Amino acid sequence: MPRTRIRQNTATPWWRSAVIYQVYIRSFADGNGDGIGDIAGLRARLPYLEELGVDAVWINPWYPSPMADGGYDVADYRAIDPGFGTLAEAEEMIAEAHGLGIRVVLDIVPNHTSDQHRWFTEALQAPPGSPERDRYVFRDGRGPDGSLPPNDWRSRFGGRAWTRVTEPDGSPGQWYLHLFAPEQPDLNWASREVRAEFESILRFWFDRGVDGFRIDVAHGLAKDPALPDLGIPEDLVFENERHRDSHPHWDQDEVHEIYRTWRKIAESYGGDRVFVAEAHVAPDRLPLYVRQDELHTAFNFSFLKAAWDPAELRAVIDRSVTSLGEVGAPSTWVLSNHDVPRHVTRYGRTVTVTREHDEGAGPSDRELGLRRARAAALLMLALPGSAYVYQGEELGLWEVEDLPEEALQDPTWERSGHTVRGRDGCRVPLPWSGSDSPFGFGPKGSKPWLPQPAGWEGVSAQTQSGTPGSMLELYRAALRLRQEQPGFRGEGLRWLDAPEGVLAFERSPVLRCVVNLSEKPYALPRNWGVLLTSDRVTGGLVPPDTAVWLWGGGPAARPTRPRS
Known part of the structure; x- marks a missing residue:
């Protein structure tokens, strides 16, 4: 039966209990046969999402990007990457989703831009101390000739977090900060121009009917201006102490002023616009991001990282409901996303693996993992608050751990010197139908951007649809009951x-x-x-x-x- 169209300004905001489906657009559905998912593919699959019963979709970055980090290196925040479609198609997709009762949440990436962004190009052409460079974090190097980086910070993808530039006159110049890939220079959020630019970007998409934003690296915008060393050994590839009592580039108190301004912008539009924070912070710090005048929700990574253990799960649930409830915010539950191994694989291991840099966890028992994943789905969807479903988890997809090395595209693979495979295994394009690749992801004969494993015909959406006991029908039934049964209110x-x-x-x-x-x-x-x-x-x-x-x-x- 058709679902009720979106209703605004209800007594309880929709996002407090919503089930939101994450669309990693490159891997969702390919409409033009080039092997990459796109807006045309997403529009064609909106009826599937309606039948599944989700309340909203969260779309990973679809902006113009050189794709050094899967779209999280944004070159233009007010346009659509040509590989995904056009701005007009995006607007039509938003309207079509709304017509089916599905809200649309976009990814926004405020910590850094692409090195191909107009601003960074201007910064490289401008002299040290210029307004153009002030948009980013540029510093002189240490040592008599400035050949050493300003401090010992490490990139999240491995190696130094600093890259030295060549000045317009050809001489070795300043260094710029990139907490991720070198192609992702960090913005300087002490700059009023940076703040005004992102306030304008929010309005640009709210004006086009977007219902909210997932904020990438929400805990990382503010940096200690002194840029102190962390005491990291030179030979350490990755920083492994992310939750210190006081960290100079994670979870600085100054981020909260930014989000209070954003909250006012969202409220000026009405219709229950929403923000969800990707904030990797200590559990006792997370409520600070979702106070009544700041962001609405934040991902519950403690739940995602929890082992399949009753005491640990109960403790995480108790802490989340209690601490977030004290500031009037709902809990937000999630089992998988585009940055961690799929939970069918995690739950099949004796060691829980939740981060892209965790290696050597041993083999996974897929049958055990699937059984636990089915139980975890009902646990998550029975909890009070909102829930996120990562594309393909409703099909019971597992982590593809045997991708050929030549197919790997995650920047961690290169930055780690080919020692850490990265996150590609959870980003393999979805199987929709058919007996061989591309399994309906794109037109027959097309080649997906990442290879799909043999055997996926048995877990395709077509195979599972209408099949009693399948993972897909379990999710459909659970989401239907969650909407219909008064006990879930x-x-x-x-x-x-x-x-x-x-x-x-x-x-x-x-x-x-x-x-x-x-x-x-x-x-x-x-x-x-x-x-x-x-x-x-x-x-x-x-x-x-x-x-x-x-x-x-x-x-x-x-x-x-x-x-x-």
């Missing part, structure tokens, strides 16, 4: 007594979630009906690594459609 959660290794909580007097993480079957309580299960439950016994949604309290709580 509100933001409360109450833990129930349960044996060791079992998580059981109540969302309302008529809705419960039980997740068995123990090694023994768990007997369900009597007089409660089963709404949905992640795996087969027989005789009232929940097997290990299985989740169940339960209802009680009379006909009002019964499912309005048959269970999938």
Whole structure:
């Protein structure tokens, strides 16, 4: 049945309980056959997202970019990369999504630009101390001839965080900061011009109907102007102490002034525009980003990084609900994204791997990982707050760990001296249909930008659609029930007594979630009906690594459609 079109200004903002689907556009759907996902492919698949039941899509950067870092090196924030389409197509896509009841959230990348951005080109042509250079973080080098970098900071992709430029007269010149790739120079957020530019960019896209922004590296905009050393050994490739009590380029207090201004801009547009922060900060610092006059939500990376362990998961859930609730913000749950190994693979390992630089974690048991991923989906979607679904997780896709080296494109691969493979394994183009590559990702005969593994025909959207017990039908059923059942409304959660290794909580007097993480079957309580299960439950016994949604309290709580 068609969904209700978007309604604005409801009593409870939509984003407090939304399910948002992440579209890594290069790998979602290819409409023109060049092997790269695009807006045409996304528009063609909007009905799929409507049927899935999501409330919004978050689209990774679609701006013009040399693609040194998959689009996170932006050359123009007010246009669309020609490989993805045109601005007119983007506007049409936004309108079409809204017509299906799906909101649109864009990625914004404020920490750095591309080195091909007009501003950086102007900075290289201008002298030291010029207004053009003040837009970025340029400094003289150390040593008698300035040949040493200004400090010992490391790039997140490996190696130094500084690159020396050649001045217009041909002489060795200043150094510029890049906390990521050299092609991504960091902006200077102490500059009023930088702040005004991004305020204008926000308005540009809000004027085109965008419903919000995911803020890349939200914790990194402000830097300690003294640029102090971190005490990192010269031979260390990556910095490995990100959460210090006081870090000179992460989580500086000055970022909050920026976000208070952004919040005012969003509120001036009405319609519940929203921000979500990618803020890798200590858990006790995260609530500072989502105070009532700052950002609306922030990704819960503690939940994403948690091992498949009942005590750890409960502690993360408790801390998140309590600490964020104290500032009036909802929790935001996520299991996978474009920067970490897919959770089917993570959960199949004895060691939890959550970062792109974690290597050597050993083999993964795919069957075990899939079973746990199904249970984790019902756990996540039963929790109060909003949830993010990374494209392909509803198909049960796993991390592609055997991509040929010549296919790898993540900058970490080169920056680490070919020792860290990076994030390409979670970015392989989706399988939609068919028995061989491109599996419906693009027209038959086209070659996806990353090779798809053999065997993906068994997990394509076409194969799983309408198949009882498939991962896709599990997600469809869960999202439908989450929308329809009154027990999911509100933001409360109450833990129930349960044996060791079992998580059981109540969302309302008529809705419960039980997740068995123990090694023994768990007997369900009597007089409660089963709404949905992640795996087969027989005789009232929940097997290990299985989740169940339960209802009680009379006909009002019964499912309005048959269970999938």
